[in-house]
Amino acid sequence: MTDIATAFADEVVTNAYTKIISVPGIEGPVALITLDNGFDHTKPNSFGPAGLLAFDKAIDEAFAANPSAIAVTGKPFIFAAGADLKGVPSITSREQGVELGRLGHKVFRRLRESSVPTFAFVNGVALGGGLEVGLHCHYRTFADNVGALGLPEAMLGLVPGWGGTQLLPNLIGPSNAVTVAVENPLNNGRVIGSQKALELGIADVVLGSADFLEQSLAWAAQVVAGTVTPARPEIDRGAGWDEAIARAKAIVAGKTKNNAPGAVRTVALLELARGLDLTDSASLDAGFAAEDEALADLLVTDELRAGLYAFDLVNKRAKRPAGAPDKSLARKVSGVGIVGAGLMASQLALLFVKQLKVPVILTDIDQERIDKGVGYVHAEIDKLQGKGRLSPDAANRLKALVSGSLDKAAFAKTDFVIEAVFENMDVKKKVFAELEEHIAPETILATNTSSLSITEMASELKHPERVVGFHFFNPVAVLPLLEIIRGEKTDDATLATAFATAKSLRKSAVLCGDKAGFVFNRLVTRTLGEVMSAVDEGTPFDVADNAIAELGMPMSPFTLLALVGPAVALHTGETLQESYPERFKSSPGLEALVEARKPGVWTWGPEGQTVDPEVAALWPQGDKVSTAEQVLERTRRAFAEEIAIMLDEGVVAAAEDIDLCLILGGGFGFWNGGITPYLDRTGTSEAVNGRRFLAEGVASV
Numbered sequence: 001m002t003d004i005a006t007a008f009a010d011e012v013v014t015n016a017y018t019k020i021i022s023v024p025g026i027e028g029p030v031a032l033i034t035l036d037n038g039f040d041h042t043k044p045n046s047f048g049p050a051g052l053l054a055f056d057k058a059i060d061e062a063f064a065a066n067p068s069a070i071a072v073t074g075k076p077f078i079f080a081a082g083a084d085l086k087g088v089p090s091i092t093s094r095e096q097g098v099e100l101g102r103l104g105h106k107v108f109r110r111l112r113e114s115s116v117p118t119f120a121f122v123n124g125v126a127l128g129g130g131l132e133v134g135l136h137c138h139y140r141t142f143a144d145n146v147g148a149l150g151l152p153e154a155m156l157g158l159v160p161g162w163g164g165t166q167l168l169p170n171l172i173g174p175s176n177a178v179t180v181a182v183e184n185p186l187n188n189g190r191v192i193g194s195q196k197a198l199e200l201g202i203a204d205v206v207l208g209s210a211d212f213l214e215q216s217l218a219w220a221a222q223v224v225a226g227t228v229t230p231a232r233p234e235i236d237r238g239a240g241w242d243e244a245i246a247r248a249k250a251i252v253a254g255k256t257k258n259n260a261p262g263a264v265r266t267v268a269l270l271e272l273a274r275g276l277d278l279t280d281s282a283s284l285d286a287g288f289a290a291e292d293e294a295l296a297d298l299l300v301t302d303e304l305r306a307g308l309y310a311f312d313l314v315n316k317r318a319k320r321p322a323g324a325p326d327k328s329l330a331r332k333v334s335g336v337g338i339v340g341a342g343l344m345a346s347q348l349a350l351l352f353v354k355q356l357k358v359p360v361i362l363t364d365i366d367q368e369r370i371d372k373g374v375g376y377v378h379a380e381i382d383k384l385q386g387k388g389r390l391s392p393d394a395a396n397r398l399k400a401l402v403s404g405s406l407d408k409a410a411f412a413k414t415d416f417v418i419e420a421v422f423e424n425m426d427v428k429k430k431v432f433a434e435l436e437e438h439i440a441p442e443t444i445l446a447t448n449t450s451s452l453s454i455t456e457m458a459s460e461l462k463h464p465e466r467v468v469g470f471h472f473f474n475p476v477a478v479l480p481l482l483e484i485i486r487g488e489k490t491d492d493a494t495l496a497t498a499f500a501t502a503k504s505l506r507k508s509a510v511l512c513g514d515k516a517g518f519v520f521n522r523l524v525t526r527t528l529g530e531v532m533s534a535v536d537e538g539t540p541f542d543v544a545d546n547a548i549a550e551l552g553m554p555m556s557p558f559t560l561l562a563l564v565g566p567a568v569a570l571h572t573g574e575t576l577q578e579s580y581p582e583r584f585k586s587s588p589g590l591e592a593l594v595e596a597r598k599p600g601v602w603t604w605g606p607e608g609q610t611v612d613p614e615v616a617a618l619w620p621q622g623d624k625v626s627t628a629e630q631v632l633e634r635t636r637r638a639f640a641e642e643i644a645i646m647l648d649e650g651v652v653a654a655a656e657d658i659d660l661c662l663i664l665g666g667g668f669g670f671w672n673g674g675i676t677p678y679l680d681r682t683g684t685s686e687a688v689n690g691r692r693f694l695a696e697g698v699a700s701v
Contacts, residue, residue: 004049004578008087011048012037013446014080016058020065025221031062031070031582032122040602041077047129049086049103053083056107063114070226072133073121073213082128085308088299089697097296104129104162105288112136112167113281117224121216122146122203127191128153134202135167139223139230142194142203149192155185155672157262157307161295162438164289166276172201173235174244174270179264182248186255188667200677204230208374211638237274245271257549260671261303267292270580302681302700306673313660313674318508321484321499321655325492330500331442336360339431341373341404344448346422347476350377353401354446355505359473361411363403369405378403409666415500416468418446419582423571428457436461444497446470451517451575465491468498471518472507473665481664482507483518488585508664513651517572519658520665522651523675524560525572525584530635531557532587537624539631541611542599547631552669562600566593583642589619640679640688647693655693673699 011395014037022028035045035055045538047055062070074080078377083104091097111118111133120134121141125148132151134140142149151160159165160181169177184190197203207215220226248267258264272290273283277283321418336352338345341364353360362373378399385395403410411417417439419431434444439445445467447457458464469485482502486495495511502509512518527548532545545556553560561569570591593601597617603612626634643658652658659674672678677699679685680692694700 003598004091004096007090007092007096008048008050009090009406011050011084011087012039012043012046013054014045014051016051016055017062018058018065020067021217023069023221025218027069028068029065030217030220031065031067033062033070033072034075035072035080036075041075041124042631044078044081044125045083045130046084048087049445049569052103052477056110059107059110062359064138064509067116068098069117069119069220071112071121071220072111072137073123073128073216074126077124079120079122079124080130080133081125082130082132082152082393083162085311088308089305091299092701094296094300097291097299100299101161101288101292105131105292105441108133108162109135109284109288112138112163112284114138117220119220119223121213122149122194123209123212125149127162128160129162129362131202132162132164132167135171136163139220140155140204141208141212141219142195143209143212144206145209146194147191148196148335149197150184150190151181152185152189152191154260154263154266155189155670156180156311157260157301157304158298159262159266159291159294160312161268161291163288163291163568165266166273166284167278168202168279169241169244169270169273170235170276171232173233174197174241174248174274176200177270177273178244178248181270182263185252186251186260186263199396201233213323226360228357241271241274242639246503255554256552256669256671259550259552260669261301262298262671265298276544290637291618300701302677304673306677306681306699306701307485307670309673309677310617310659310663310670313656314508314663317656318480318510318660320662321505321509321511323511324499325496325508327496327500329493331415331493331495331497332446333416333444333497333501333504334358335414335416336440337411337414337435337493338362339408339417339419339435340364340421341369342420343376344472344474344476346373346376347417347474348420348448348472349373349402350380351505353377353398354381355615356501357401359401359403359413361414362402362406363406363410364404366402367406370406371602374402374404382443394466408434411435411439411443412415413414414439414443414448416444416497418448421450423449423452423568424457425452428452432457432461432467442466442493444468444494444501446498448472450521451572453516454485454490454514458487463491466494468494469512469514469518470498470502471512473520479665479667480506480508481520481661483512483515483520483661483665484509484510485518487513487514508660510652510657510661510664512661513649515646515649517576517650519646519652520573521660522576522646523642524666525569525576526638527553527635528557528561528569528572529553529587530638531631532590533585533664534631534634535619535686536587536589537626538622539626541616543628544626544631545553545601547628548635550632550678551635552672552677553673554667556667558601562602566590566598566600570594583638588619592620594616636679636682636684637688639675640684643693644689 118137119136458467471483473479662668676693
């Protein structure tokens with residue numbers, strides 16, 4: 001134990017307290033173990049070596065009371081959030097990983113192998129090892145207000161390594177287990193609530209949160225008495241298991257191109273679990289030993305360190321944006337105006353009214369467009385009501401807050417106006433000039449531009465200090481990033497209001513300098529440019545498109561091109577070419593694609609994805625054919641070069657903000673930590689710039 005304990009020297013120990021109680025309906029005592037690290041809910045319970053030993057001791061005390069039942073619960077709002085990840089960077093050997101895995105298994109399986117009934121009373125957050133405690137127990141109650149349940153390890157670069165991969169599919173079936181352990185983690189770490197846990201079969205019963213412990217004990221008494229017997233499904237170990245594993249492999253290949261080691265190993269362990277015999281100790285030994293070995297391998301990888309770095313960015317740095325002014329300077333937003341009523345503007349209107357619950361007014365060039373935009377918002381609110389996420393009264397109140405007007409004078413009572421019109425400087429300047437005639441001097445003028453200069457947009461206004469870039473990503477409801485751009489004259493009050501509004505909208509904001517393309521679009525456009533240049537030179541489309549999968553982009557370059565639209569990509573590229581002509585080059589192929597009004601490169605038929613013959617005919621190609629390795633190398637080098645220039649320009653405060661933008665704005669892989677840890681790991685940073693982006697040991701072993 002001493003070896004692994006050294007790595008976790010700074011562990012915040014989660015203690016386990018055993019209380020012997022009497023429960024009506026149960027003859028004999030009940031041992032109630034409460035997990036509690038001594039802090040409030042903002043510092044969740046977690047398990048390091050000392051915490052596991054404390055839990056082990058509490059189980060000893062429980063058994064010593066010769067109880068009729070043993071139950072485990074957590075402190076208020078928290079059951080347990082899994083392993084203590086702070087010690088992981090100090091793990092330096094496989095042996096330490098094996099030791100940590102074995103210790104968790106040794107302690108938790110005592111609950112499974114108990115001769116008296118064991119219960120998990122899941123009263124709050126239960127993630128990773130926390131949920132695995134519940135899986136080892138014979139029965140599980142969940143409070144109805146628990147909203148964060150899951151096994152997120154595959155996202156971070158690990159596996160559910162304390163029984164999760166073996167027990168979960170044998171409890172709820174392989175397909176449901178794939179959803180929880182593979183699909184959800186790779187969908188930006190999606191978690192489930194208690195009702196979904198009940199549907200999947202993880203929870204045996206969901207009980208009210210107000211008197212959850214009392215209800216759980218009463219339910220446990222019924223189980224002990226034999227009057228309640230929770231259902232356990234028959235597990236399909238044949239074709240159903242084959243189908244589930246095939247789905248898991250397809251998800252991992254589609255999301256990560258098999259470049260995420262944790263996800264790949266999780267699937268392999270789920271496949272292994274088919275042969276597990278829950279009643280046979282030797283069978284459990286073998287399954288748990290496989291988890292130990294997987295943990296040991298993964299705990300010493302750069303990909304895990306990068307995943308933990310990414311997790312830290314998303315959960316800590318994103319909540320304290322670098323460079324944001326003092327929040328006390330922020331002004332209240334009690335009314336919002338949106339210029340434009342197209343799809344993007346309508347999505348913004350829906351977001352603002354849902355989260356801020358203030359009047360939202362849309363305007364456009366004709367009433368038909370306005371009616372369509374308002375209608376979209378109303379229809380989406382109706383859908384939320386239909387799904388039970390809004391009450392009829394709440395839906396009606398939100399719909400009443402959304403209106404439209406042809407006359408911009410209707411914006412006089414707004415505090416925050418955002419434009420989402422055509423990406424053209426002259427059009428945007430005209431919109432702002434018209435608005436300034438109708439709004440108060442302190443009303444924020446925000447632009448959803450993806451690449452244009454905020455400073456220039458504000459240059460002819462009476463109050464340029466209240467103009468700020470507020471760049472959302474599409475789809476607005478899904479992608480959490482908001483690039484906030486400060487123009488030369490944007491004042492602190494405007495910027496503080498923008499950050500406060502972003503927080504109210506539940507978006508993660510990154511402060512960006514006023515340089516063409518800001519962060520995300522500048523880097524992705526550079527990437528697309530390298531891939532398209534390779535095709536222009538003569539490289540086959542499929543070779544170029546598949547070459548850069550290990551960079552961690554969620555889709556291939558030409559798939560992304562079809563999603564954003566060739567015309568939009570061309571326009572963004574032209575904006576960047578004006579600012580950086582030496583690095584951003586026009587693509588004759590892309591220009592031809594746009595001129596022919598083709599939606600993309602690929603078409604789909606009986607043979608699957610192929611190049612559209614018309615695109616192949618119109619796209620001019622040379623005779624210089626690059627290999628996939630050459631395309632990957634030039635793209636890596638372009639990334640490294642562009643990021644170094646952006647940092648020198650002060651576009652963001654640090655490399656961490658580049659990674660944050662790529663993760664939150666476009667789903668770049670956690671296993672690469674966004675991009676800069678990957679560039680450091682592959683030696684590209686030093687080869688191109690003569691230095692790493694991050695210090696040794698940051699996002700690396």
